[in-house]
Amino acid sequence: MLFAVFLPVLLAIFIPFFSKWKEKIHTGYFVLLAPLAVFIYFIPNLGNNFTPISQSYSWIPSLNIGLDFYLDGLSLLFVLLISGIGSLVTLYSIFYLHTSERLDQFYVYLLLFMTAMFGVVLSDNVFVLYGFWELTSISSFLLIGYWNYKERSRYGALKSMLITVFGGLSMFGGFILLSIITETTSIQAMIAQADVILSSDYFGLILALILLGAFTKSAQFPFHIWLPDAMEAPTPVSAYLHSATMVKAGIFLVARFTPIFSGNEWFFVFVSGIGILTLVWGSYMAVRQTDLKGILAFSTISQLGMIMAMLGFGTKAAIFAAVFHILNHATFKGSLFMIAGIVDHETGTRDIRRLGGLVTLMPISATLAFFGTFSMASVPFPFLNGFYSKEMFFTTSLELHDHSMWISQVLSQAIPYLAVFGSIFTFVYSMYLVFGTFMGEKKLDQLPVKPHEAPIGMLISPIILIVGVVVIGLFPNLVNGSFIAHTAEAIYGSPVEKDIYYWHGFETPFIMSLIVVGVGIFLAFFRKNWSSIYSFFPGKLSFNKVYDFLLDQSEKTSAKITNSYMNGSIRRYMALILIAILVCTFTVLAITDGFAWDTSNLAKITVHEVLIAIVMAVAAVSTIFIRNKVGAILILGVVGYGLALLFVVYRAPDLALTQLVVETITVALFLLCFYHLPNLRERTESGSQKAVNLVISIAFGALMTVVAISAHSTKLFDKISDYFLKTSYKLGGGDNVVNVILVDMRGIDTLFEIVVLGIAALAIYGLIKLRNKKEAE
Template sequence: MFFAILAPFLAACVVPFLFRYIRTVHTGWLVLPVPGLLFIYFLMQIKDISTGNNMHTFISWIPSLGMNLSFYLDGLSLLFTLLISGIGSLVVLYSIYYLNKNEQLHNFYVFLMIFMGAMLGVVLSDNVFVLYLFWEFTSLSSFLLIGYWYHRERSRYGAFKSMIITVFGGLAMLGGLILLSVITDTTSIREMIESKELVLNSPYFTGILLLILLGAFTKSAQFPFHIWLPDAMEAPTPVSAFLHSATMVKAGIYLCARLFLLFGGTDQFFLLVSGFGLLTLCWGSYMAVRQTDLKAILAFSTISQLGMIMAMLGYGTEVAIFAAVFHIFNHATFKGSLFMIAGIVDHETGTRDIRKLGGLMTLMPISATLALFGTFSMAGFPLPIFNGFLSKEMFFESSLQLKDASPFVEQLSAVIPILAVLGSIFTFVYSMYFFFHTFTGKSKNTLEVKPHEAPIGMLVAPIVLVTFIVVIGLLPNLINEPILAPATAAVFGSVPHEHIVFWHGTIKPPLIMSFIVVAIGTLLYLTRNRWNGIYRFLPGSLSANKAYDAIYEGNLRLSRKTTDAYMTGSLRHYVLYILLFLVASTGITLVATDGFAFSTDNLAPISWPEILVGIVMAIAAFATIFMQNRIAAILVLGIVGYGLSLLFVFFRAPDLALTQLIVETVTVALFLLCFYHLPKLDTKKQSVSTKTVNILISASVGIVVTLVAIASHSSKRFETIAHYFIKESHHLGGGDNIVNVILVDMRGLDTMFEITVLGLAALGIYAMIRLRKGEEID
């Protein structure tokens, strides 16, 4: 399982070489086996997972921090891995025909493989911090994919917007995960769920829930964080199809489902998840109707569909969880196919503007047929050939089964079905709007390119997805026991007893709700031109995008003003700021930790030679203040360094003395070399205020450093590690010189890299000197 996650990252490392040396074929053909083989691998695990034989892989990584590569494959993670690898394979196949070979394909497939690997890591991780690591990898890789056409301003804007919002949510989620790990004393998600009572009884429960849901809501585009998703449509269509159907936007859904056993059943979870889910459903579907770009319509439709799934997870009943899992699968099929169809329309007509489209059914009959199945499934049209209707009807059913919940939930149970129907009505309207305005009616004759059917290679991927729409619509129980039931059991905690059928033998309230949606939705669609003026009032001038832009621009202006305030070009100012921060931070720390203790215990005796050397060093340091020449100041300051070497000799540390001698000699020589070429010191008299500030700063630094030196000896907040080195230096390092053993053995890597840095610096200095002399460097 670990290698299944690692495979896309390894492929990302190989892709640039494939692109460079194998130009005879499209790079996508060389990448396609990776998701294809992963899909086959996860398909092979269905039998074991469906029988309860979950898989677990553990690799120790940073055990001291509780960070281990712990991966767990159960029904829920299997569902997501099948979607990620399966639709990922179709997306790669689709991109081969969609993207021109002249594009920077190596960048595209590197980003896509990282994205796929990150998503697999998210859904398979059992360690919360490893999950967070992959979580942020998805934000970074999606940023790169959305901004793939970086020469376009809108692509850059959409990429930054998605990353800022999702990373903000990710950081909030990290805070919640840290609190969870502290309360439960574990970093394993499964062990946290077993410690549910500790979490529920914690005074930090509500805060933890809010922080984690911030991460889930921002990633899955829940209101009001939905604003990044429509701008993400600036990515190439294969990316949009992958991102919207199976990957990034489903990460928040996955997180809520995975932690349902920990938070589910509480009033807070219901209010937040179902409340924001229903609000997102209604708002996303309502706003989709006003869009004119095909991908924008689908982007807002994704927002509404994600809201519906969130709402069902918040309900917390068995039928609701099963319906949510079922709709995750169904949404992936029809949304992936519809984005690919939108890309085909754009590719073959040169536009995605629905106002310029129409009458494409006669020119693109296959694409139109595929779009018909996708849109009517998304609309939940009551026919058995549309899988979307089955999960939509279960959504209505679950909305009606909340009367027996907690008293708080029961008070809201009457309004929930109304909101479910309202959101579904607008879902039906934008679905009809998407299909009929694009493929029926008369051609506008405003297209720059004469439309024609897409090549068969571009049609294969949406055909496969539409086939799933029809097959699952007709035979839904094909995936019930092997996929849906184990996934629901992983979320809900017990195997569901749901049998999916189109007709229950009688007309039940969910079916009546579906008929209401179709009837009112059809009426609203047919009269759309008469009522779409409502958008001038709602949202009108109100816009979450405007709020985001205002906050973003405000932060930029504040950053510029702040930067301009301290970036004055004055070296004196920069040193002043650094020293002020040093004094303030260190002083506050001393006060907070009571670091003003003064102890004379265990002090070595001081002899007259040491006192004399100390006096000479103090006089030399004080004399530098009065020097009028840089060279003289450096030479006098060198006395301090060489005096320190003598003190090391007196204290029986010859190796430190030798090191100090070498460092001081090199430092003085380099300073002399550099300062020789600088202009002479400005000997103009400074103002009284400048001198006063200089005196105060220098005195403060001296006092604070002195206090730190005293506190380092007097305040023993932790047990000294010196005894460990004394005891183990001979045993572990084979030497009796403790300092040498520490440097060479116990801190060998530190020393090696320090030497490497010094070597590189020496080479750089040598190169600069040779270049200055005009010599040719060998």
Template sequence: MLVAVLLPFIIAIFIPFLSKWKDKLHPGFFVTIVPAVIFIYFARFLGSGFEPVVQEYSWVPSLDMNMVFHLDGLSLLFVLLISGIGALVAFYSIFYLHKSEQLGHFYVYFLIFMGSMLGVVLSDNIFALYSFWEFTSLSSFLLIGFWNYKKESRYGALKSMLITVFGGLSLLGALIFMSVLTNTTSIQGMIDQQQLILNSEYFPLILGLLLLGAFTKSAQFPFHIWLPDAMEAPTPVSAYLHSATMVKAGLYLVARYSPMLSANEWFFIIVSSAGIVTLCWGSYMAVRQTDLKGILAFSTISQLGMIMAMLGFGTEAALFGAVFHILNHATFKGSLFMIAGIVDHEAGTRDIRKLGGLMTYMPMTATLAVLASFSMAGVPLPFLNGFYSKEMFFEASLHLESAGTDISGFLQSAIPYLAVFGSIFTFVYSMYFFFGTFRGKPQLDELPKKPHEAPWGMLISPIILVAGVIIIGVFPNLFNGSFIAHAADAVNGASLKPKDIYFWHGFIPPFIMSLAVVVFGTILALSRKIWQPVYRVVPGVLSMNKVYDGAVDRIESYSATITKGYMNGSLGRYMRLILAAIIIITFAFMAVTGGFTIDTSNVAQITAPEILVALTMVIAAIGTVLTNNRIAAILILGVVGYGLSMLFVLYRAPDLALTQLIVETVTVALFLLVFYHLPKLKKKDEPMSTKALNLIISIGFGAMMTMVAISSHSSKFFDPISQYFIDNSYKLGGGDNIVNVILVDFRGLDTLFEIVVLGLAAMAIFALIRLRKSKGEE
């Protein structure tokens, strides 16, 4: 599994070289192979006898940070979606993106995102999961902002990153809390010790932080606002990130921790409420949109809300339906995004007000659209997979009493009505998408170019996805025992009762709810233009986007004001602020951790020579500040360095003494060499307050360094490593001089990189000298 996770990152390294030959062969062909290979590798785990697989690789064992990959039914579901749809999207992008685009950049970002998502769903170590989690935010930022010359793309990319990274930091806090409480970094280990977390006084904070991370990632209300703006990304990005992968990372997180958190009633209340509100709001707002991808963006929000609500219900039927709908949603929504891209590509616009009647010009695309959109609407037809999971949602909403939690009667009774309300608008926007685009009278004069059917290369991927819609609809149990049931078992934390999926259950309440959705949805769809002015009232002028924009503007304004307050060009002020911050933070940390410890039981005796040398250094240091002569200041400063060398000699450290002598000699020599170019030494007319502040900071910094040195010697939080060097310097390093062996062998890489840094600095100085010389010659 490690190879599968690292493969996209490895191939991404070679993409810039492959893109150089894009005129001869599109690099998308090479990229398509990567997810296809990963899909084939993991598809072998499908089967009724599947058992979880765990693989562990050493990473930082001293911190209990190992790369542990855990493949169970839930992670297998997501891995197959990530790789399978990833292959289809990569192939689709070959025909969607022109060779004049920066294809090297696109596919590098694409592969980094794919590898990051695989890492998220396979990692059992919380720190590995968090690292991959943030990589998905970073790579999605790059993908959404791929067309960075467009202001809207930059805005959408920044917005998505700010919101999801904010949630990611919240998630990190929850993971750290749980790791400290359970003394493990394993997700499965935490779930096994769930009572420690559930009974902790910090549980409300843990639950809030973890759900905040999940809600921001999966665009739950009110954090949904980033998803519509992310539609400025190229359509292959939207089809991949915003239908099957990134937006479902939050769902995965909730599902993964569901066996532990669902035992608490607040998990049901918060997750179910957020999900059902997101379903209703997203479906309601989708009908208001005029951009095809805008409709699909809000439809994605509503579908994510429905899945989140089912995860919150926590019943066996709800969990099974949630897992099933994750699969179904990926098939019909991925194909619909690709269809929207085809319409934009072949008709020149995504504005549904300018579209209509495209079935005549794009019959194949229209056929795919009607199947996918009707499946999304949950139309009760036996060959559409969306109906099956939608009916499971209705069934689960009617049996919340089996959730085993003390919930309010109002919430329990309101959820079925809200489920129907959200599903009615789901039906409306699905019909709006299809009939508004492909039926009606063509408006050719409104289109930038005459529409025509897309090339077969662009149709293959949506055809495969729509075929998945039909195959799952006709043979739902083909995927049940070998695939869906295992994922539901992983979410439940135990094996669920075997459940067969079939179309006809009789005239039971869920089917009646489905019929009500079709009837009322049809009425609203036909009368959409009549009731659409209601959007002027709800939401009217209210918008979460205004809240976001106002918050960002205020933060930028306050930041600019604060920055201007201290960034006045004075190096002295900068140094005072930096040193004062270091002093305050260091002393505060030492006070909290008991760092003010003085232990003189293990120090050398102080004799007259050491005192004499120390006094000489103090006098020289003070003289450096008071002298008005530059040469005198340089020479007196040298006394401090040579005095330190004398202390090394007195304390029997000849190697350090020689090193200090060399450094001090070179430093004094350099000062003298550049003596001519030094600025004139003159005192500034500074107010007494500034001088007093400088004196306080100087004394404080000196006191801080003194206390750090004494405390570091007096406080032993860990066993000293010195004995290890004494015992092994000759045996492992082959040298009698311990210091030399440490520098050359034990810390060889550190020494090497120190030399590299010095070499780079020397090259930089040499380049500056040559540059100045060449300018002088001119």
């Protein structure tokens, strides 16, 4: 699994080379190999006899962090969605993106995102999961802002990253608390200690922090505002990130931790409550949109809310329905995003007010759109997969009665009504989307481009997805026992067996579906007559305005704070830095009782050492009063050479020689540089400034003294020097312990120090060459 996870990012290394041939062969053909290979690698795991697989690779054992991967039904579902939809999106992008685009950057970002998503759904270590989680935010930021010359693209990319990273950091706090309580970083080990977590005093905080991460990533109310603005990304990105992968990462997180949290009733309140609210709000707001991708964005928000609500129900049937709808949603929503991109590509606009009557000009796209939207609307046709999972949603919403808290009981009674209300608007926006685009009067004079059917290459991916819609609709149990049941079992914690039927009799769920269709047809037909309601609710109210206000105020406030101390005074900067160090360090020492005084095991102080120390102290203090820059450098050199003498007295010839060389070079460089600087000027300071300088100087000196004494006096661990003394000759083959440490035991550190010096030398060389070039010109 390790190779499968990192295959996309490994291929990304070679994208800049492949892109050089993009005029002859589209870069996307090379990229297609990665998701297709991963899909083929994992597809054999489908079957009735599937058992979870775990693999572990050591990484940071001292922190109990390793590349631990766990493949069960839940992760298998998401891996196949990420790789399968990823393959179709890559194929679609080959015909959607012209070779004049920056294909190398686009596909590097896309492959980076694939690796991040694979890592999220396969990681069993919470901290590794968090690392991949934040990588999805960074890579999606780059993908959403791909057309960075557009202001809206930059705005949408920043918005998505700020909101999702905020949630990710909250989730990270929850993971830290979980690891402390359970003394493990393994998710499966945490699930085994669910009773310990549920009984912890920190359970409420853990639940809130982790759900905050899930809600922000999956665009749950009120954090949904980033998703519509993310539609500024190229359509392949929207079809991939916002239908099947990134927005479902939060769904995955809730599903993965359901075995732990579902034992507490507040899990139902928060997850189902926010989920059903998101369903209603997203579907209601979708009808208001005029951009095709805007409609689909709010549609995605609504559908994610429905899945989240079912996970919160916590019953076997609800979890099975949630898993089934995750699969169904990926098929019809991925295809609809691609159709929206095709319409935009072939007409030059996504504004539904300028579209209409395209069914005769784009018959294949129209047919695919009809299947996709009718499945999304859950029209009760036996060949549309969306109806099955929506019917299960209605059924499970009617079975929520076993709750003790009053808020849970009220929510249980309200959910069926809210489910019908939200589904009615789902039907309305679905009909609005398909009929407003493909039926009605042609408005060719309002289109920037004369519309025509898309090339077959662009149609292949949505055709495959719509075929999936129909096949699952006709043969739903084809993916049941070998796929869906395993996923539901991984979430619920025990086997979940359920047959999928089209007809369950004329019962309440079917009546609810008939109400949705009946009322939905009426509202869709008279949409223009009642759509003015949006001017009253929400009217001018918008969470986007709240976000913009908070962002604007934070920028203004931070600018005021920064300008208050960033006045160009090096003295002020140094004072603030030193004061911060003093306060933090002394506070920690006081809180932890960190000061220690141990004079045992110390050598006797000789006259030589005292004399050298006095000379160094006098030289250091003298630099304050010297007004000649050369004299100040020379006197400061006395301190360095005095330190070298102390090394000689303490019988450390290596350190003494090093100090002598460094001090000599430093003094020479200072003298060379200061020769070209203006003379030192007398700086007037007030009495208060001098007093502050004196206090800070004495306090910082005292701090260093306290830290040095405490460090020597505290023996919390065995000295590492003993290890070096015992093993230097055996491991490094040298008697000089210092040299062995630098060259062998810390050879990588030394290597990178040399690399840094080399880079600095190259930079200086480049500056000198640039200066000579300018002087020559």
